[in-house]
Amino acid sequence: MRGMRRDQWVLPSLATGPMNVLAYGHAGPPVVFLGAEQASAWGFEERGLLDAVAWLLEQGRMRLYAVDTYDRASWRNEWLGREDRARAHQRFEDFVLADLVPAVHGDCGWLPPIVVTGPSLGAFQAADLCLRRPDVFPVALCLSGVFDLEHVGWGERGDSFYFHNPVDYVAGMGGDHLDWVRSHARLVLAVGTGMWEDDSASGALSSTLGFARLLGERGIPHELDVWGQDTPHDWPSWARMLAKHLPRLV
Numbered sequence: 001m002r003g004m005r006r007d008q009w010v011l012p013s014l015a016t017g018p019m020n021v022l023a024y025g026h027a028g029p030p031v032v033f034l035g036a037e038q039a040s041a042w043g044f045e046e047r048g049l050l051d052a053v054a055w056l057l058e059q060g061r062m063r064l065y066a067v068d069t070y071d072r073a074s075w076r077n078e079w080l081g082r083e084d085r086a087r088a089h090q091r092f093e094d095f096v097l098a099d100l101v102p103a104v105h106g107d108c109g110w111l112p113p114i115v116v117t118g119p120s121l122g123a124f125q126a127a128d129l130c131l132r133r134p135d136v137f138p139v140a141l142c143l144s145g146v147f148d149l150e151h152v153g154w155g156e157r158g159d160s161f162y163f164h165n166p167v168d169y170v171a172g173m174g175g176d177h178l179d180w181v182r183s184h185a186r187l188v189l190a191v192g193t194g195m196w197e198d199d200s201a202s203g204a205l206s207s208t209l210g211f212a213r214l215l216g217e218r219g220i221p222h223e224l225d226v227w228g229q230d231t232p233h234d235w236p237s238w239a240r241m242l243a244k245h246l247p248r249l250v
Contacts, residue, residue, distance in 0.1 A: 027060035034118035081155025192231025
């Protein structure tokens with residue numbers, strides 16, 4: 001990775017306050033990486049994912065932007081009920097669209113579409129961004145994701161929760177809006193069958209399989225890639241998944 005560009009940004013945001021971003025690579029289409037639950041922007045390199053895709057960055061095949069999570073203020077804020085957690089997550093989406101996307105486009109020097117990816121809770125957020133704004137994020141690579149947050153938190157579910165819970169709003173899509181999503185969005189869902197992927201732990205395996213069925217029923221373009229029992233719900237697995245899929249998505 002000698003000579004590979006790596007910059008640290010601190011993006012101001014009215015929505016969330018300052019957010020850290022690590023920007024890698026000098027050329028190529030942009031990829032935004034959203035970490036696993038409560039991870040920092042530095043998790044991408046500290047957990048070995050940078051090593052897995054460094055050659056793409058060195059060859060100018062892509063630029064990658066690893067972003068701080070906002071989970072402690074939103075989905076993992078135990079003081080808030082479900083609806084208020086979803087409203088807090090909306091602030092993170094506001095940061096992404098109002099602050100991160102313009103910074104990425106400015107860094108690239110033009111307005112390219114952005115691939116969004118992430119593992120675990122980051123996979124949920126990647127899918128949510130792609131399905132809500134496929135004009136900005138037309139491709140989502142979702143690694144060991146859970147796409148129904150019914151199990152998170154407590155309290156009533158309102159409109160904010162509904163419109164940030166992919167299992168809910170995809171099932172309710174119809175008409176011109178569904179046609180628009182079908183024509184713009186593409187999701188790649190990767191999940192393992194190893195430790196911590198089952199319902200006794202993360203629940204990612206059953207959630208990913210069920211979400212793939214739902215996307216199929218709605219006619220939304222997607223791929224399902226199920227890995228073996230040697231693939232647990234853990235960072236080394238996600239590094240391997242990134243190394244497999246990113247080269248053909250950028």
